[in-house]
């Protein structure tokens with residue numbers, strides 16, 4: 001046994017240069033790949049323009065504008081124009097261009113919520129920007145999940161909606177389908193921790 005051990009170690013030592021011969025091309029390829037990725041990583045600023053319309057609660061909500069996301073500085077900047085038209089009267093009940101200058105944390109991604117002061121219930125436009133090889137925006141319209149209007153979507157809002165679960169409480173019925181249910185809780189969960197921009 002004592003004679004075999006040095007022999008085994010010796011064998012392994014002999015094989016190491018062979019391993020390195022095998023690994024070298026892989027290391028070179030890996031370094032080349034990293035060098036190729038480096039310029040892409042520096043291009044951290046991406047801009048997207050958008051113009052989208054949504055129907056919600058007898059309203060047509062149009063969201064348009066330009067947003068730039070800096071994934072290194074973790075900032076969102078640009079401007080968003082929100083127009084709300086009452087489908088019954090055909091009247092524009094809200095129209096405003098809002099400057100956007102926000103920081104975001106990587107856990108939530110490039111997200112924010114625009115709170116639009118319509119009557120009787122404030123609307124919320126849940127906004128997210130996905131950056132990568134292509135940059136795109138995604139919006140969702142509902143009643144505001146910031147139930148207590150303190151500029152933060154947190155456990156207080158979630159608790160408030162949970163307290164009205166199963167009822168027809170208008171403010172807690174974020175999706176406006178007539179009942180406070182799992183969809184309303186889900187909306188709060190999606191926007192949880194996102195910065196609120198009061199329009």
Ligand SMILES: [Ca+2]
Nearest residue numbers: 146148150152
């Ligand atoms: Ca709140």
